[in-house]
Amino acid sequence: MPRKATAALAAVLLAVTLAACGGDSEDQTGAITVWTEENLPDRMNAQKAVIADFTRETGIRVELVGVAEDQFSQLVTSAAAAGTLPDVIGALPLASVREMEAADLLDTETPGRIVQSLGRDSFSARALELVSTDGTLLAVPSDGWAQLILYRKDLFEKAGLEPPDTYERLRTAAERLNGDGMAGITLGIAPRDPFTAQSFEHIALANGCELVDGSGNVTLDSPQCVRAFQFYSDLIRDHSVKGAQNLDSTRATYFSGKAAMTVWSSFILDELAGLRNDTLPSCAECRTDRGWLAENTGVVTALRGPDASEPAQYGEIVSWAIPREADTEAAERFVTYMMDEGYERWIGMAPEGKFPTRTMFRDRWASLPAGVDDKRPLSEVYPAEVIDALRTGTDSFDRWGIPQGQGKLAGAIMGELPVPKALAAVVNGSQTPQAAAARAKADVETIKRGIR
Template sequence: MPQKVTAVLSAALLAITVAACGGGTEERSADAITVWTEENLADRMAVQQQIVADFTKKTGIKVNLVGVAEDQFSQIVTSAAAAGKLPDVIGALPLAAVRELEANDLLDTETPGKIVDQLGRDTFSARALELDSASGKLLAVPSDGWAQLILYRKDLFEKAGLEPPDTYERLEAAAKKLNTGGVAGITLAIAPKDSFTAQSFEHVALANGCQLVDNAGNVPLDQPPCVRAFDFYSRLASQYSVKGKQDVDSTRATYFSGKAAMTIWSSFILDEMAGLRNDALPSCPACRQDKEWLAKNTGVVTALKGPDGSEPAQYGEIVSWAVTRDANTSGAQQFVSFMMNEGYERWIGMAPEGKFPTRKGFEDKWTALPAGVDSKKPLSEVYPAEILDSLRKSPDTFARWGIPQGQGKLVGATMGELPVPKALSAIVDGSLTPQAPRPPRPSPTSRRSSVGSGNDHRRRWTTHTQGKDASATGGESGAGPHLAHTAHHAGGRRRSPAVGDHARLPGRPADQHPQDGPVRQLHAGELLLRHLRARLLVRAPQHAPLHDRGDRALDRHRPGRGARAAGGPSRAARW
């Protein structure tokens, strides 16, 4: 973590600790507010300080701007809430962070709606507002977003007579046809400990109508849309991608070197692909003569559609301004309104490739904003107008697991513990299958002789490794090449908890789980169900850190981009 960021964070924690020891809240000043921002890098803090100075000059309201590291947010907000020292406003919050504040009753849910109505509700992306809402209330004001994209080599597609990869069928056909001559059809993340793998898969899963949780609170990961999504992604990775546990860095490097015809990456790649960042330059043979060659020869697909999907869908992140429950409401409202109006162009200009405007009327300004780090150039001077137009519209098609269903806590758990990347990695290495054949229904006699029936049945997960048998919890994919489960009686080893009515496998009667029978290979949906369904039943304690804040984990891999320190995901969620 950069020293300046560490210093700011330490100062914030120290202030909170001192306040807590002092015993109670302080009187809030009517002409001053405290603002936390997760855009805490030095150059971005400088831009925000300039905007703040203009705000103070206009309104007379003083602003204490504090940069907060993304991976420390849960710890800091918990301490601040306990000490009665919450800030008035928090900026650049991902969707899961907004839901964390909601779950802990730390939000003012009246002021955001007033701000949006004042600025004009019809000037905001309807989808962004929807993702920031719950029970008819706007939880925060959506400020901008970034998108997950399918990038493809236009020159190779044109030569092969292929259509843009905007459906499962077209994507796989292109990967198969272009997987030749030392070039992989696609480079796809499969690393089990990388949240980038989770983001990439969620993009593909959403396209096929696969949801983490449905509106009834069931986890439908073993249902056909999700089974097909797991099968599709793992087939691409095992048959047409670069071998090995590809991650956020290696997928970009492979595509930049010209050794893959496609990849799935976030919009943060756009300035790098244009040669505007010296520590991440394209290295393909043609790129050495023209740093912008790869950008000029890359097509972009925003939304993807699978065979079970009702419409194209796209993974994306919306970041927002939140007003806290004990805020100086008047000052907070004026500040956020200013940031979303007079200061908005400078706000999205800090990183236009990753800050698509959620407000209408700023499209042309966004296109002209200079992007890059070591070199600066408007994206419109590099990318065709149709690509930029699709990027500007992408917040309107953003979809996310769990958020619309009110399961933000579950989303946080998946980002912290990464069960999906682990399952995908296990499918590719052969220790899991997307779906196992259904075993025959047990006879009435075997059901009567087993422990319990229906919702009281118990199962044991077993990992077979070189002839050794070891019980497994189901939360991990297991070290062996074959993961299986068997039913057992009361005298068996290491029983899992009984499966209750609310935790049953969606769409499958409980008595279809045999109490006795042959060992069968476990499939990914069942593994994830076992891992996740308890999270739907356990209520998180108030003010507990609910999630890992992994929504923008791409940033931790990019020097100068994000707030998370290198070294992988932070602690798992507490439940």
């Protein structure tokens, strides 16, 4: 889960109106409203700076509104009913794009023009695919973040273990390294935490477990999914930290040096490197060397299970969306600017969680400084092979439901969280993996029937 989601609880709606620097320009064309889910204070300030340059160049004034991710559905529904939708929405996750598509709230012509004008070949093909329906672009994909498996390289080398890039290698490492105050792995299992859903989806996709088939039928009781339920629950029950571990506790356990592995989003990478004072690694070695844990951490991007033909990785693509009633001309100019002249500063707000969807910026991305209190390019912290895998990650991201045209269902289950609840039942022993998979399928089918 991205760090912005954890901050969403603190702020539902933050509005900042940017004065029209250069507002006397002959090119003055009025004002637009832009919602952004990049609503942390430092990122709002970074966007204000880019927008001020946009206004100076075009004369278009921008009202920037920070929107909390967990409040988006309610806000967009209310705004649509009141006729007050913004002209542009930024950093919009895949499920939210599909939610707006289902409600017929999207301008589906302008995104295609923007991508065409910038050069379709300059975009990650997979990113474009994930925000398209039958070849029609619903939004302009701006960047992405990835789910990762982090592991202690020093412990693996000492034990003669291979990197945990398959179910078998991951299980073997968790068994071997568990004990003497060290958990083999720390995984999210809190039943009401979206982080658990994201972590499991990463593990499940690796085994070919899909939410739905090509016809939209829910398939969570497939053999691939049952095995994923079994594998995930076994890791937690036998080799993880006891209790309902969540986003914060899994990070804290790994940072304290008390877990050999964890599954977390790429937003952890600057924290792991000791570049944020509010979330510093706390292991014994880290007290004298902030970068020790990063230097001794390996990163696995894609995982493969025994029932899958190839590795898979959970990833999120966020986009610029333009609602149907927008000031189309001004919105098009704004999004084009943010994906071109302003793009380096956009992805530079948090390089660890903003992998470029425009391929021409991948080399530059690797040298952008990450962090808050201390800043260093990720390429100075992590090996070249890790950086290469991260910056090209948007080419291979996978997600439940979205490729099959069930994006609104994918979004709905992140609200209801039927899968984490089923997983928790396996871990506490009240259900078998088979029964839990069947329960999750039934619950998702119920959710699906309730979607308009």
